[in-house]
Amino acid sequence: MNAINRRTFLNHGLAGIGSLALSRLYAAESSDSKDKLPHYNPKIKRVIHLCMAGGPSHLESFDYKKELEKLHRQDMPSSFTKGQQLAQLQGRALKCMGPQWKFNKHGQSQTEISEIFPHIAKHADDICVIRSMHTEQINHDPAHTFMNTGSIIPGRPSMGSWVLYGLGSESQNLPGYVVLTSAGGGQGQPISSRQWSNGFLPGHLQGVEFQSAGSPVHYVQNPAGISDQSQKNVIDAVNQLNGINAKRTEHRDIATRIEQYELAFRMQTAIPELMDTKGETQQTLDLYGCKPGDGSFASNCLLARRLAERGTRFIQLYHRGWDHHGQVKKGTAATAKHVDQGTSALITDLKQRGMLDETLIIWGGEFGRTPMAQGSGRDHHIKAFSIFLAGGGIKGGITHGETDELGYGVAKDPVSVHDLHATMLHLLGMQHDALTYKTQGLDFKLTGVEPARVVKEILS
């Protein structure tokens, strides 16, 4: 029993043999990872990634730029933009656009947060804002792919799959990597299922997307006319017959298949139980401010907490609505309204339940937006953007990194996407350059070939 199996066993010791079977199923293939996992004591058990799809403007959210305000409607100094890659603004006259919302200082830390986030602002002392993120891809689809997989080449595993590959899941009945989506407040950018793909890692490590309509997971409902009992009879017969076959053919896959049928049956019960929020108090529902099952971001936040309680390792909530090429003022406020209370409620709720310390929350998009105006909006921007982190192992109430006076480039302490990945893996007890998987003759890593660093400065 390696480190993971032992821990999973301890956590689910009471569940007995089932958990053993399961840990085998979800554990990392240790032959590929060079060292035993986790590499060292993990600070957190799980990650909740609140993915703000479309690219939220850092200039209207977490990075106030006074100088930009002064240059409002004036030419963007060409020293910033000369020869640089722009998206839709390429080749156009570039004018500055000042911050569209007021920023206030919050908490003891006096963190500057825009007024569009009244709820998140209450957690100023819990969160660590990184103002010096930068990325490599300027269009949504490749930028998401890069944020999720650390590569722009499609077909690489997403970070959730890597985490699951390294640590396995703690849930016996639910997938270890779950994706939920919502939209509102702006143009709904398409999101590909590539974003939660297992890539070349084994298929059980893929993210499972829960649907907001119909049955939450594909094929989780019995065929029409089949009761749970009848379904169980069929599964029992299948497993008995597979057991006989296993003896005859000695194939290791059959034992796994038997476990899969058991797990499938448990999922068919566990998923409705997960989705059924009747047991939540009115107080909790008010905290999130949602009607459970309405498919909103806040509802998804509540589900994220329920998934976290049930042992899901990696939870990703996409909110599609941050692509504000026009009307950035109205747009950011509108989209913020969709995500502000839910985000805040999730932090509060996890904290109240003592789970925040064992969770890493990542809030942020695939890139930021230009200090230059695109009509009434802002274009995609990859040189600098803001995200925030909260939870176990993270110093709350700090800001890390700085942009230049116009919020165009990183001026201090740059953090790359690979650095973010390295930091996340570190908190999970994994050394990013030792979490590798060999395929097609190459050792692949989430953090790629170039050096990446753990952002130690933000760790508590």
Place this chain on the structure above:
Amino acid sequence: MKKIAKIITFSAIATVSILALPQFTSAKPEPKKNTAPSIQEDISYNRDIRPILSDKCFFCHGPDPETREEGLRLDIREEAIKGKAIIPGHPEKSPLIDLIYTHDQTKIMPPPRSHKKLTNQEKQLLSDWIKAGAEYEPHWAYQAPKRKNQDTIDSLVAKNLKRKGLTLANPTNPSTLLRRLHFDITGLPPTPEEVTAFTKAHASDPHQAVASATDKLLASPHFGERMAVKWLDAVRYADSVGYHGDQSSEVSLFRDYVINSFNKDLPYDQFIIEQIAGDLLPNPTTSQRIASSYNRLGQMSQEGGIQDKEYIAKYQAERVRTTSASFLGSTMACAECHDHKFDPITAKDFYSFAAYFSDILEKGAWTGDGKYQDDIKKYLKPNILLKVNNRERYGPYLKVPDQDNIAKNKKIEAQIQTLIKEHLIAAPQTETNINNWLNDLRSSSPAKDIPFIDETLEKQPKISSNKNAVKLETITPEQGPVHTGTHARKQTANETGQHFVRLHSPISIHSESTIYKWVYLDPKNPPSSIMIQLIGGPITRRAYWGQSTIQYGKKAGGIQYHKIGDLPETGKWIRLEIPASTLQIKPTEHIHQATFTQHNGIVFWDSFGINTTKNIAERSKLTPNITKIVDTPNAESNPDNKNTLTLHHLTHTPHTTTQQKQIQQLITQKSHSNHKFRTIPTTISAKRRVVRLLPRGDWTNQDGPIVQPAPPEFLTKGKKIGDTRLDLAKWIASPDNPLTARVFVNKLWSQFFGSGLSNSIGDFGLQGEYPSNPELLDWLAIEFTKKNWSIKQLIRTIVLSKTYQQTSTPGGTFIKQDPFNRLLARQTQLRLPAELIRDNALAVSGLLNPKIGGRSVFPYQPKGYYRHLNFPKRTYKQSTGENQYRRGIYTHWQRTFLHPMLKNFGAPAREECSTERPDANTPLQALTLLNDPTFTEAARALATKLLKENSDNLVQRTMMTCLSRQPTTEELNILTKLHQDELKRFTIDPRAAQKFISVGASPPPPPTEIPTPQLAAATSLARTILNLHEAITRY
């Protein structure tokens, strides 16, 4: 090996430290784990040493100068010796050995930060190898394959096994063997009858039985479908473009090409050439052109704001990755940003390879911002289109007749002709009727007005105007002058203004007719010009009165801008007349729109029509073809014309015979299959783009040198290869290329044994796996090229071998000892690929539609699965009728949201070339087999099929149909109990039974034929068996 240089500098100290190491203090090295006495003689650099050096050392001491440390290379013998890391014959003096054995964590190699460690055995091997002289060998995959002709697959496998003290396992039993052959060659299971026949034949002559079964399967058109599964993965075939909006892209012609090529056993070298450069072959056939769409199957983007150059860089890099991985088994991907860390592939090689594809006419950004590198219009021909369905998306497209529909229409046409003959016998008066009808059409009655715009008409035309330039009001007599009926149209124009009238059906205007229009020009504010425009047929005609102030058609002149006369008198109703002959209107051109234009002023427009002696209503129903016949005296004496007239008559008059009724039905079917063409993004060779080496893969950096097309230098070894795509294709497809044949036979081997002989199917580079049986791999490669690259012959050779026919369940500890069956001391148990799992269920149930080729289809899919797709939004429309039951390979392949059934069973999204499918075993697979309606419906169809025969031995017969074998007593008991329990349950709850058997689009049989509870219980039974591991495994 960072410290070597220092150690060498302080050689005195170094020597001391080496001597201090225990393993070299005595003459005897550290005791070996493996106590084989003379290991040195057996050491093969390729097999034993290179994998260690490549994996553990080359990253810092290999081909890439950027990451090379201390200037030391270990991948070249001279360099390793010159760098004083290795002293051949003297491990005890070689610093390399010192540094791998040292306990000093600051000096040890590989360094701890690399997270790489050498095992004791590996250290020993390196030491022994240096002792034996540290001989290098060129990389095995880059050397020409060699073989001895007397060898066979079996002799080479046996030789390998003998070394391990093993022998081949027993042959498997005939029914398992037949299933294996079926799944491997056609992907469809044998019927129970085929199993019985084969078992019998096998008993009398096993070799002959297998040979003839194999030949039959290889001749089946389903062979191509089975082979296409993996090939389409490799060439990243999909029905959508992948990036961002992931719009659909019709490419199914390519899939048909692949299937047909396998079926006709197109030699593999040709297959390669046609895909990479079919368009450049002399006088390429349509099939070769379709093949070359290989170059256009990669992902494309229409995302707003993307840069042309950026995406050109993405597309070119993708082509290099796919072409090098699928044909050459080389991972060139790394060299996009830097020289390869392990293989001798440089960044220059990468971009030189990319330059081969720079002639392909395309855009980077498939938005308004993107540009073709050459004038696209130069290349447009009748069969090369820019737009499909009036949309320019990912052109240019090749247009190809839709053979499916053409064949279908031909069949219908033949049926119709038979029916016409029968009808004419059944209704002999038809001929007289046709003659009367023809006479009526030809005769002239006194001329009369036939209005088309008049409110007294039952059907009113649709009127619209260009609102910016005119004000159009419908007025009553109280509001102004009205000529006919109750209303007129008052048009006030500021400069040129017009209104359009779309006629409710197109009209045929005989050349002897006159077109009329009533107008009233406002005397206070008259226009400077008025115009009537008639649209229909290939060109527009315009007639005008007054000055030439209206610009429309002016440039063209002639009948496009014909002056009839001066402006008519103002302040009164005037009937304008245009003789049809003046505007050269032909009766075969059906006019569907009239436009009334004026320049300035106010004009009241009223009734519009034709003055004619002809039966215009009847004539307007005629097709141009028929009109021509009617207007040509005595044309009906030609039998073809007569037939055409007869068919027209029969389809336009109420039916009097059953034949005529059938003809009318068939005609509508014919018109439904009006997709006469299929299209595919096509490869056109145009002006070459300039290709530069992009430093670190950064497309914004245009400082890199311009490169010319060339294959990787280390493979050509200085030999000059031409600079066209065709040159590249021919170089790849040459028997002298050491990689091509090896890569393919290895891939093929993995289809028949589960693993390749080298299990890194897409990487034959230095990091690739040394083959478990290199002699066999070479033997197969030579066999393949010698037999004219015939895939079918090679498969025949493989499946007729004893190695292939071994049992996969040998007993003992084989499976535990060698789980991936690298030794081949048995066959392998393989889970069927996703597509085949579907095919198998449909096949055993009888639902399968065995049609080969055609457009992609849409099997049942969970609702809402495409909700994240945007630009445009999409809803999934599942296929109806027979198309619901096509093989999995025809499933619409949406890259960003692959059908969940395929995805759950490991089919790749095909965004990139994939040479292997990850083997997974997940709860989602269980849920799919249990709950996907496809499998429930298949179970019910199977139950129906069996119960229609009889209800005896149902368990045994279901088992036999699904698994080609009888159940054991134990299995029989379990399934019988399940069946009886289900029967009880469904008898008590008939509503549940009814619901259960109603799953799927095909109707269940009526309860009078099979009682519902019986059918439901039998369905449960079949469903259980279809869920078994055995049902999705080939043994």
